[in-house]
Amino acid sequence: MQYISTRGAAPVLGFGEAMLTGLARDGGLYVPETVPTLDEAGIAALAGLPYEEVAFRIMRPFVGDTFGDDEFRGLIDAAYAGFGHAARAPLVQLGPNHFLLELFHGPTLAFKDFAMQLIGQLFQAALAKTGQRITIVGATSGDTGSAAIEAFRGLSNVDVFILFPHGRVSEVQRRQMTTPAEANVHALAVDGDFDDCQARLKDMFNDFAFRDAVGLAGVNSINWARVLAQVVYYFTAATSLGAPHREVSFTVPTGNFGDIFAGYIARRMGLPIKRLVVATNQNDILHRALSSGDYATHGVTPSISPSMDIQVSSNFERALFDAYGRDGAAVAALMDELKQGGFRISPNALGTLRETFTSGRCSEEETLATIRATHAATGEVLCPHSAVGVKVAQEHLGTEPMVTLATAHPAKFPDAVEAATGVRPPLPARMADLFERPERMTRVPNDLAALETLIRERTGR
Ligand SMILES: Cc1ncc(COP(=O)(O)O)c(C=O)c1O
Numbered sequence: 001m002q003y004i005s006t007r008g009a010a011p012v013l014g015f016g017e018a019m020l021t022g023l024a025r026d027g028g029l030y031v032p033e034t035v036p037t038l039d040e041a042g043i044a045a046l047a048g049l050p051y052e053e054v055a056f057r058i059m060r061p062f063v064g065d066t067f068g069d070d071e072f073r074g075l076i077d078a079a080y081a082g083f084g085h086a087a088r089a090p091l092v093q094l095g096p097n098h099f100l101l102e103l104f105h106g107p108t109l110a111f112k113d114f115a116m117q118l119i120g121q122l123f124q125a126a127l128a129k130t131g132q133r134i135t136i137v138g139a140t141s142g143d144t145g146s147a148a149i150e151a152f153r154g155l156s157n158v159d160v161f162i163l164f165p166h167g168r169v170s171e172v173q174r175r176q177m178t179t180p181a182e183a184n185v186h187a188l189a190v191d192g193d194f195d196d197c198q199a200r201l202k203d204m205f206n207d208f209a210f211r212d213a214v215g216l217a218g219v220n221s222i223n224w225a226r227v228l229a230q231v232v233y234y235f236t237a238a239t240s241l242g243a244p245h246r247e248v249s250f251t252v253p254t255g256n257f258g259d260i261f262a263g264y265i266a267r268r269m270g271l272p273i274k275r276l277v278v279a280t281n282q283n284d285i286l287h288r289a290l291s292s293g294d295y296a297t298h299g300v301t302p303s304i305s306p307s308m309d310i311q312v313s314s315n316f317e318r319a320l321f322d323a324y325g326r327d328g329a330a331v332a333a334l335m336d337e338l339k340q341g342g343f344r345i346s347p348n349a350l351g352t353l354r355e356t357f358t359s360g361r362c363s364e365e366e367t368l369a370t371i372r373a374t375h376a377a378t379g380e381v382l383c384p385h386s387a388v389g390v391k392v393a394q395e396h397l398g399t400e401p402m403v404t405l406a407t408a409h410p411a412k413f414p415d416a417v418e419a420a421t422g423v424r425p426p427l428p429a430r431m432a433d434l435f436e437r438p439e440r441m442t443r444v445p446n447d448l449a450a451l452e453t454l455i456r457e458r459t460g461r
């Protein structure tokens with residue numbers, strides 16, 4: 001299996017190299033050259049299997065010879081052993097034809113753990129073979145950062161630097177990033193928003209001298225392995241609800257477009273997904289883009305679903321690459337226009353995107369009202385991101401089962417949940433002392449040179 005860049009001008013790589021490389025050297029994102037498919041019998045055979053076995057069968061064709069079969073199975077088993085639910089990603093029924101896929105039973109209580117716990121295992125195995133030492137830099141609006149720190153804390157051949165927007169993540173999210181005591185963990189509070197953090201991260205990848213000197217690696221959904229690991233739960237959910245013999249739709253609370261792009265890959269692999277519904281909060285660039293073709297950034301407005309406070313949605317580039325007929329030069333030109341504020345999606349490409357994706361937006365008031373109403377009707381306590389998904393899903397219910405992805409545990413956002421329901425969701429016992437642990441973080445300007453200097457000083461490279 002080979003991986004190519006969405007901008008068409010970077011070396012073609014195998015899985016292991018693409019995973020350790022992160023951003024392609026032409027600034028694009030790696031995607032598989034071809035997407036393997038499963039026939040109906042292959043999909044039907046997944047129903048009822050343990051999560052780990054489904055993960056092996058779905059991901060194996062993408063991995064090539066980077067890992068042997070037994071080794072890969074072992075890494076998958078280790079990745080999910082620490083999850084707090086036997087099903088890993090259980091389905092809960094919210095109403096007739098509407099289901100919630102709970103993706104928050106991992107160690108840091110967000111869907112990011114599904115990919116990050118696996119990536120932690122894959123990186124360690126790959127680095128043990130090459131003897132490399134790497135510097136991971138990640139940008140986070142709250143959840144990727146804590147999941148990455150959890151996956152890589154204490155490793156001797158990895159330094160982890162996480163850029164988060166100062167004052168714009170929840171207190172639980174911040175403490176998850178600032179309380180780990182291991183010396184290889186560096187939480188950096190940036191004076192800016194998530195888009196600034198992600199832009200500086202991409203700038204670092206595009207500064208080849210810095211990139212090569214520190215051995216830069218990325219664990220955001222820039223990294224194809226992140227997206228791949230998220231494809232698995234679309235298969236477990238859909239087969240539990242009757243796929244391949246029945247179509248299923250999914251609504252996905254969306255920010256950086258990684259999670260929903262994983263659903264798109266599942267669909268291309270042959271899973272009968274009728275619709276993939278993009279659910280945005282008030283930072284609604286993706287909803288505006290899919291409804292009008294206008295992909296224009298208006299700046300980030302802080303919301304009660306802070307992890308989705310994103311305007312420059314990294315993985316949308318992967319969807320555009322396919323929608324523009326895999327024309328890397330066309331995508332590169334669009335990304336240049338985006339730096340000036342935005343672009344119009346061509347009518348052909350928009351038509352192609354709409355064959356798979358539809359969208360909706362949820363306001364702040366609607367988010368609170370959905371948390372309240374869902375709690376009253378079902379007893380399920382939603383986090384604000386999942387509530388955005390549930391609200392938009394309710395507007396898109398059809399005859400097929402609809403699955404809304406519940407992307408984080410409500411205890412990560414206790415203020416919003418308490419405001420809506422009067423109930424303050426407790427943290428799990430293993431995190432009960434989170435508010436007593438000492439914090440360690442560095443405030444940094446939104447400035448590439450300052451960030452690179454700090455990282456070079458701390459890593460001595
Ligand atoms: C809790 C939560 N929900 C939804 C999202 C959106 O996911 P994606 O960026 O993959 O679209 C994120 C992060 O982006 C998140 O942390």
Ligand SMILES: N[C@@H](CCOP(=O)(O)O)C(=O)O
Pocket residue numbers: 139140141142143144145219220221222255256258307308314
């Ligand atoms: N919401 C994310 C933003 C980064 O997304 P990623 O999927 O590209 O890592 C976060 O919580 O950090």
